[in-house]
Amino acid sequence: MHVAALATEPVTRAIGQRTDCYAVVTRGLTKRFGKRLAVDGLDLVIPAGSISGFVGQNGAGKTTTIRMLLGLIRPTAGRGTVLGHPLGRSRAYLPRVGALIEGPTFYPALSGRENLMVLARLSGIDNRRVDAALERVGLGTRGLDPFRTYSLGMRQRLGIAAALLPGPELLVLDEPTNGLDPQGIAEIRAMLRSFADEGMTVFVSSHLLAEIQQICEHLVVIETGRLLFQGGVEELLAARAPELIVRTENQNHAKRLLQLVMGTGRSARIVGDNESTTLEVLADCSWAADLNRLAMANGITLVHLAERRSTLEEAFFEITRVSANQGIQGSDPARGAGGADGGTKAWSERPGRP
Amino acid sequence: MIWRSFESEWVKMRRRRLWYGSYLAITGVVLLTTIVTIAGALHHANDRGDLTLAQLAHATGLSQGLMQSGILLGAVSFSIAAFQFGGEFSHGTLRNLLVRQPRRSVLMTGKCLAVLTFLVGAVMVAAIVGLCAAFAMAHLRSVPTSAWTSGVGMGDLGIVLGDLAISTCGFAIIGMIAGVLLRSSVIAIAAGLAVLLPVETIVTDAVPGAARWLPAQLLEAIAQGGSTGASFRAALITMSAYLAGAVVITMLVFVRRDVTA
Numbered sequence: 171m172h173v174a175a176l177a178t179e180p181v182t183r184a185i186g187q188r189t190d191c192y193a194v195v196t197r198g199l200t201k202r203f204g205k206r207l208a209v210d211g212l213d214l215v216i217p218a219g220s221i222s223g224f225v226g227q228n229g230a231g232k233t234t235t236i237r238m239l240l241g242l243i244r245p246t247a248g249r250g251t252v253l254g255h256p257l258g259r260s261r262a263y264l265p266r267v268g269a270l271i272e273g274p275t276f277y278p279a280l281s282g283r284e285n286l287m288v289l290a291r292l293s294g295i296d297n298r299r300v301d302a303a304l305e306r307v308g309l310g311t312r313g314l315d316p317f318r319t320y321s322l323g324m325r326q327r328l329g330i331a332a333a334l335l336p337g338p339e340l341l342v343l344d345e346p347t348n349g350l351d352p353q354g355i356a357e358i359r360a361m362l363r364s365f366a367d368e369g370m371t372v373f374v375s376s377h378l379l380a381e382i383q384q385i386c387e388h389l390v391v392i393e394t395g396r397l398l399f400q401g402g403v404e405e406l407l408a409a410r411a412p413e414l415i416v417r418t419e420n421q422n423h424a425k426r427l428l429q430l431v432m433g434t435g436r437s438a439r440i441v442g443d444n445e446s447t448t449l450e451v452l453a454d455c456s457w458a459a460d461l462n463r464l465a466m467a468n469g470i471t472l473v474h475l476a477e478r479r480s481t482l483e484e485a486f487f488e489i490t491r492v493s494a495n496q497g498i499q500g501s502d503p504a505r506g507a508g509g510a511d512g513g514t515k516a517w518s519e520r521p522g523r524p
Numbered sequence: 525m526i527w528r529s530f531e532s533e534w535v536k537m538r539r540r541r542l543w544y545g546s547y548l549a550i551t552g553v554v555l556l557t558t559i560v561t562i563a564g565a566l567h568h569a570n571d572r573g574d575l576t577l578a579q580l581a582h583a584t585g586l587s588q589g590l591m592q593s594g595i596l597l598g599a600v601s602f603s604i605a606a607f608q609f610g611g612e613f614s615h616g617t618l619r620n621l622l623v624r625q626p627r628r629s630v631l632m633t634g635k636c637l638a639v640l641t642f643l644v645g646a647v648m649v650a651a652i653v654g655l656c657a658a659f660a661m662a663h664l665r666s667v668p669t670s671a672w673t674s675g676v677g678m679g680d681l682g683i684v685l686g687d688l689a690i691s692t693c694g695f696a697i698i699g700m701i702a703g704v705l706l707r708s709s710v711i712a713i714a715a716g717l718a719v720l721l722p723v724e725t726i727v728t729d730a731v732p733g734a735a736r737w738l739p740a741q742l743l744e745a746i747a748q749g750g751s752t753g754a755s756f757r758a759a760l761i762t763m764s765a766y767l768a769g770a771v772v773i774t775m776l777v778f779v780r781r782d783v784t785a
Contacts, residue, residue, distance in 0.1 A: 241626050242619055242783040261626040269623050275616035279539055291532035292624040292631070332620060 193218045193340045193371035194239060196250030196257070201234050201243060201395075208234040210395040211248065216373055216388065221366045223386035223403070224375035225486060231395035232375045233272050236344050240269055253340055265293065268338035270346055274329030278318035282309055282328045285317055286335060295335050303331040307361065323354035330361065341365055343374045347381060359385050383407075383482035391489055398489050403482065410480040410488065412454040414461060417474035418447045427470050431461070450478070529625060529634020537608075537642050546604050550646040553596040554654035558589025562661035580667045583677035587684035589658055590651055594688060594747025597650075598695035598740065599717060601643045605696040606712040608639050609703030613785045614710070628779045636700055643696050644689050651685055684749065687756070691747035695720075697767050698739060701774045707785060728753070739766060 194216035201209040209231040216222045226232050237243040239252055241260025255262040276285040286300045304313040307327040312320070320328065326346055333341055343362075347355045355378070362385055366372050376382050382389065382403075389406060391399040399406060418424045424440055424447045431438040437452040451461065455477040465472050537543070565575045575588060612618040625631045662669045671677055698720070702712035720740040728734045728741055735741040735753025742759040750756035 237619075237783070240619075240623055242622055244780075244782060264623055264626050267623070271619050271623070272616070275620065277536060277615065277617060279541060280536065284535060284539070288532050288535045289620055289624045291535055292528055292621060294528055336624075 191218055192216055192251075194250065194252050194373065196239075197248060199235065199238060199248035199250055199257075200246045201231075201238060202246040208395050209238070209245075209392075212392065212395070212397055214250070214390060214397070215400065216371065216390075218371050219366070219369055220388045221362060221372040221374065221386045222388040222390060223382035224373060224390050224392075225377075225379065225382055225482075226375075226392040227490070228377075229394075230392050232392065233344055234395075235392070236269070236271060236342055236373075236375065239342065240264070240267070240271065242271075263340075265336055266339045267342065268333030268336055268340070269342040269344075270326075270329040270333045271342075271344045273345065273348060274325040274332075276317045276325075276328065276332075279316060281314045281316055282320065282324075282331075283313040285328065286332055289332055290335055293336060299335055299337070303334045304328075306334060307331040308357070322349045323351070323357075326350060326354070326358065330358070338370060340371045340373065343372065345375055345377065347376060347378055355381060379483040379486055380481070389482075391486065393490050406485050406489075407480055407482065410485050411452050412480070413478045414451040414453050414455070414458055415474065415476050415478045416449045416451060416461065416465075416472055418449070418465075419471045419473055421445055421447055423447070423465075423470045424449055426468065427465055430464055430468060430470075434464070448474075525625075525627060525630045526634045526637070529631050530638045531634075532621075532625075533608075533635045533638035534642075537638060546600075546642070547646050547649055549600050550597060550643075551650040551653050553600060554590065554593050554647075554650040555657050557593035557596065558654045558657045559661055561589040561592050562658060562665060562667070565665065565667075577665060577667055580662070580665075581669075581671060583671040583674050584680045585662075585667065586655065586658055586669070586672035586677055587681050590654055590681075590684050590688055591748045593654070594691050595721075595740065595744045597647060597688065597692055598743055598747070599721060601647075601692045602695040602699035602702075602716055602720060603713050604643060605639050605699030606703040606716055607699075607709045609635070609700045610706060610709030610712040611703070613703075613707035616785050618785055619783055622783060629775055632704070632775060632778055636697070639700065640693050640696055643692050647688055647692050648685070651688070655681075687749050688747050690760070691743045694739075694743045694746065694763055694767060697771065701770050704774050704778050737762065739763065742766075 192215050194214055196212055196214040199209055199212040199214065200207070212231075212235060214235070224232050224235075234243060238245050238257065239250075241257070241264065245257065250257040252260075253263040253266055276282075277288070280288070283300060283304060286303060287297070289295075290297065290300050301310070301313070304310050307330050309324060309327055309331060312324060317325070317328065326348070330343065330346060333343065346362075347358050350358065359381060362372055362374065374382075374386070386403055389400065389403045390397070391406075416427065418427055421444075428438055428440055428449055431449070431451055436457075438449055440446050441448045441450050451457075453461070458475055458477065462472060462475060561575065562580065565577045565580050567577055569576050569578075579585065580588060612621065621631060622628065659669060659672075661667075662672075699712070699716060702716040703709060706712040706715065724734075724738045724740045728738060733753075735745070735751065736758065741751075741753055742763045745751040745754040745759035746756060746763065750759070754762070
């Protein structure tokens, strides 16, 4: 079948689920540039009304995917819908989509307001919308200054203002916090939350995993164009085995406790060098009381006992490591079979410990 | 839809630096050619058929300077158009425009019309300044100008302005095509000017009859109402065919090509 035909064919039948619950659905979305496969059979599902994070290393295919969703790049294969319309008919859904793609690019000599006017005129958007968008991102007083005089943070905010112009239902932001200082990142974070509170679906790609963890409910992880995980952020973090962090009074106690824990059949290790008194025990907090009793019964005094929640960064590195190992072993890497309903095999079947 | 794209492009082109820069450059070209043409007019005819003061006194004398400015105006128009289109790729602004106007042919047509109106406006303003300069130069060289303001003179002036506008639009469309196909304003301007000016001149000198099919030579012939190399009618037909084909190909490429900039 011709690529354009594939792209315009409704994806609902192929996936077997209602697309109105999802802002974006793709099935087998693929893009090849010559011999290089940039996106490889991506099955993407972005729930409507959520803040979804799009995570992957540089060159993983995030921007190419976003460009395909916005009709800037033609898929080599696959199909999908955005806001219920087939990918190949971007003119049907783009009036309801706002986007910041690969950083804010505007005409340097024009003011921020004039730059937005160029885009507003194209879509027949009212001047009042331009002013409202500038106010919304905090550029109301600098709107008449030339774009070239803007700081990086102001440029990012102008990019978001441009994305807000059509009053979008879906906001696609590619690296909106790139190069920003902590204050700027916090401002963008607050802004994204407010958009979601208003009912917008926000699809945001970022390298800053801590940021994604803080603001996103839903997560998509890709590597070398392939889906590694998609599902809830909490689901991904919960899938990683929890750990108890234990500190004993001295090093001998630490070594003895390690033996005792291993004796129960659980995994544990001393963290750091030989002098360390800290243990990591692979167990959730429900075992903390048993661990404490075990230590007391053997005359070991604990000076610290806490559950350690895994971070998205750890989860990301583990998920990509597992994928790489599977690739080395010659097996087919996880392809994100979980869809919107759950995580991928790659995560749930990971080895016990790094 | 095309109107929106036209309006959007005009928001960009209203900026003062572009406005002043373009209008001053085009006016400068017309002023220069007018002054040089009238200042260089001979008292007596020579073997090469150069312009004489007696010829200048005819009804067609007023537009002589304008007619000579065709190739230089073309170079300026080409550069401005290539900059406007190639710059969208160089700046990475094209993706923003296409998200707001996914109909690529509509976007390109509106932008094209905006650039053409901008340039034709600039040529007309430059022509007014050039005509004032022509009267001043005629006074300095004691050329009678009564025939210039006659009905015949005004009619000829109208035809020359029309030819100049067509030639300017032709160069501008080539500039847009270069900007879109080469996806860079710098490369488009450098490569385009190199081909249209020195390369074409060399080929015209080296290959007999080349002026009948080389684009810049044809557009210059149109600006001058016909030249020794090509008649006005032949130049207009050949150039129209070239531009129609090139515009269709460029539009197809623009509509189908992935936007990675």
